[in-house]
Amino acid sequence: MSVGMNVGMEVKNLQMHFGGIVVADDINLTLKPGDRKALIGPNGAGKTTFANLLTGNLTPTGGSIHLDGQNIAHLRESQRVKAGVAKTFQITTLFKKMSVRENIRLPILERTGLGTKMFKKAEAYPEVEAEVEQMMTQFNLRAHADIEVHELAYGQQRLVELALTLALKPRILILDEPSAGVAASDSHMITDAIERLPKDLSVLIIEHDMKLVFKVANKIIVLVNGAILCEGTPAEIGKNQQVRDLYLGARHDT
Amino acid sequence: MQETQIKPAENLAQTAAPARSRKFLIKLLIDLALIGVGIAAYFIFPDNLGFITRILIMIILVLSLDLVLGYAGVATLGHAALFGAGAYGAGLFAVYFSADPLLGLLVGAIVGAIIAFISGLFLMRAHGLTLLMLTIAVAQILQEIINKERAITGGSDGLLGIDMDPIFGIYAFDFFGKTGYLYALTVLVIVFFALKILVASPFGAMAKGIHESAPRMRAIGTPVYWRLVGIYTISGFIAGIAGAVSAQVTELVSLEAFGFALSAEAMVMLILGGLGRLYGAIIGTVIFMVVHHTAASIDPFNWLFVIGTMVLIVVYFVPEGFMGLPVKLRRWLRWQK
Numbered sequence: 408m409s410v411g412m413n414v415g416m417e418v419k420n421l422q423m424h425f426g427g428i429v430v431a432d433d434i435n436l437t438l439k440p441g442d443r444k445a446l447i448g449p450n451g452a453g454k455t456t457f458a459n460l461l462t463g464n465l466t467p468t469g470g471s472i473h474l475d476g477q478n479i480a481h482l483r484e485s486q487r488v489k490a491g492v493a494k495t496f497q498i499t500t501l502f503k504k505m506s507v508r509e510n511i512r513l514p515i516l517e518r519t520g521l522g523t524k525m526f527k528k529a530e531a532y533p534e535v536e537a538e539v540e541q542m543m544t545q546f547n548l549r550a551h552a553d554i555e556v557h558e559l560a561y562g563q564q565r566l567v568e569l570a571l572t573l574a575l576k577p578r579i580l581i582l583d584e585p586s587a588g589v590a591a592s593d594s595h596m597i598t599d600a601i602e603r604l605p606k607d608l609s610v611l612i613i614e615h616d617m618k619l620v621f622k623v624a625n626k627i628i629v630l631v632n633g634a635i636l637c638e639g640t641p642a643e644i645g646k647n648q649q650v651r652d653l654y655l656g657a658r659h660d661t
Numbered sequence: 662m663q664e665t666q667i668k669p670a671e672n673l674a675q676t677a678a679p680a681r682s683r684k685f686l687i688k689l690l691i692d693l694a695l696i697g698v699g700i701a702a703y704f705i706f707p708d709n710l711g712f713i714t715r716i717l718i719m720i721i722l723v724l725s726l727d728l729v730l731g732y733a734g735v736a737t738l739g740h741a742a743l744f745g746a747g748a749y750g751a752g753l754f755a756v757y758f759s760a761d762p763l764l765g766l767l768v769g770a771i772v773g774a775i776i777a778f779i780s781g782l783f784l785m786r787a788h789g790l791t792l793l794m795l796t797i798a799v800a801q802i803l804q805e806i807i808n809k810e811r812a813i814t815g816g817s818d819g820l821l822g823i824d825m826d827p828i829f830g831i832y833a834f835d836f837f838g839k840t841g842y843l844y845a846l847t848v849l850v851i852v853f854f855a856l857k858i859l860v861a862s863p864f865g866a867m868a869k870g871i872h873e874s875a876p877r878m879r880a881i882g883t884p885v886y887w888r889l890v891g892i893y894t895i896s897g898f899i900a901g902i903a904g905a906v907s908a909q910v911t912e913l914v915s916l917e918a919f920g921f922a923l924s925a926e927a928m929v930m931l932i933l934g935g936l937g938r939l940y941g942a943i944i945g946t947v948i949f950m951v952v953h954h955t956a957a958s959i960d961p962f963n964w965l966f967v968i969g970t971m972v973l974i975v976v977y978f979v980p981e982g983f984m985g986l987p988v989k990l991r992r993w994l995r996w997q998k
């Protein structure tokens with residue numbers, strides 16, 4: 408069967424412009440199960456915009472996004488999530504005044520179709536609660552289960568966001584700068600969590616921290632001014648003089 | 662497999678059980694005490710039943726607003742649109758079709774829900790100031806329609822000729838408002854407990870989630886817009902109930918049911934009491950209306966000054982409203998030590 412051929416996400420000639428500014432210029436990308444691809448590039452290159460185009464937060468002005476052979480470019484964000492595309496935000500976006508447990512409960516309720524139930528308590532579904540516990544265990548969050556998220560250290564908030572996003576059981580996971588803003592002493596928590604993600608998940612990670620990128624990615628894509636400059640293995644990208652000049656070099660200076 | 666998965670949740674439920682059941686008991690006692698107050702008022706203030714009935718009806722309206730504003734975080738200054746829809750729905754039904762109170766109550770609720778759904782379809786796409794303006798506009802448009810159709814609705818003279826049948830064919834609405842009071846109290850108690858269940862449910866949790874972060878809700882796959890339309894429709898159902906009870910108990914509906922003053926006062930009452938707690942709707946409404954009543958009877962011209970000052974003080978010192986006072990006090994006492 409040809410199903411195997413199409414499994415994963417395939418982005419073709421994706422275009423996006425805000426008025427006259429082109430932020431996605433003919434981008435092509437595939438994400439197969441188990442892929443760990445990193446998207447790097449200077450600030451303003453269009454990385455976040457690209458992520459938003461994939462999740463449906465923004466609608467592309469051209470091109471197509473296929474998931475398992477189906478074009479999903481016309482689907483709304485919530486529908487794409489249900490199709491299996493999920494992302495974490497560059498700036499953590501959580502339910503700040505809810506506890507860790509409540510934060511993780513919501514996506515599970517939504518995913519399992521319980522989100523519109525009105526007559527039982529939100530915490531009265533044992534299978535949901537079991538899953539909440541399991542996610543908290545997986546991300547070392549059990550000790551903070553009943554603490555409101557805004558009281559947690561930023562690194563831990565990042566973990567909550569990862570747990571919450573993974574609770575959607577996505578097949579395509581997009582991480583927009585997961586280590587941005589995290590204290591250096593806590594960044595290993597993020598790296599560990601990313602390394603422990605399910606093996607068959609497709610992960611696209613947008614990241615400035617090159618240590619993290621080189622540790623988790625097996626393919627790096629360099630985006631400049633909305634267009635792909637080059638892509639290759641970490642070793643290839645590390646040696647690429649153009650990339651060093653444009654991006655890595657600039658980072659090393661600062 | 663199944664067993665090992667469920668275990669952690671069970672363990673947790675066991676360790677947290679005593680504390681949770683004690684909390685549940687305290688809350689139940691508070692609720693029973695509140696109902697007790699409602700019943701006691703019936704005997705203590707037999708001459709003021711009309712006024713207290715108005716308080717009960719207003720509590721229902723403010724509760725419905727709490728669902729939208731307090732839980733889902735959608736600011737509206739047009740909640741009277743839904744109240745008025747319920748009031749005219751039940752009133753017209755009583756005049757032209759059937760004077761049965763419970764049937765009329767259901768009609769008022771449904772009309773409120775329908776108006777909420779239709780207006781919600783475009784209101785829930787708007788935000789901030791635009792939304793506020795649009796909600797005001799909806800109430801004014803409805804008011805104008807009712808005003809224009811004076812042959813049917815009585816226009817600015819109000820809808821006259823409502824003569825309700827006895828409830829269940831037994832309990833007639835009396836001149837002293839005894840039946841009306843107990844009727845309003847019963848409806849309020851039912852609405853309150855229904856809302857308590859609703860806000861604790863997954864649907865309620867989703868409403869709070871939308872309030873906290875709509876982008877995050879979309880990112881977990883929630884169709885935020887449709888949920889908001891749903892919440893607004895339920896709120897319309899309840900506001901419609903408030904309007905219907907008002908029409909039935911006073912046997913009069915006027916254009917003021919759609920008035921901006923009503924929308925604004927409902928919002929002030931809710932902010933006074935505290936958003937997103939249900940109890941805040943009760944306490945805020947009672948305090949506002951009692952202060953208003955007392956101040957207006959002492960000085961019919963300057964009562965607004967008293968209300969204004971009270972609102973200023975509360976918003977400045979206890980932004981969480983009266984329901985935030987216990988926490989504030991506890992923190993203050995700890996600080997004193």
Ligand SMILES: Nc1ncnc2c1ncn2[C@@H]1O[C@H](COP(=O)(O)OP(=O)(O)O)[C@@H](O)[C@H]1O
Binds near residue numbers: 430451454455457
């Ligand atoms: N909603 C928007 N309207 C107009 N311009 C935008 C919008 N969002 C992003 N941009 C612009 O698009 C470019 C790419 O932004 P972004 O995707 O956030 O870059 P990156 O994540 O790589 O730092 C920037 O120049 C930014 O100013």
Ligand SMILES: [Mg+2]
Binds near residue numbers: 454455456497
């Ligand atoms: Mg970015």
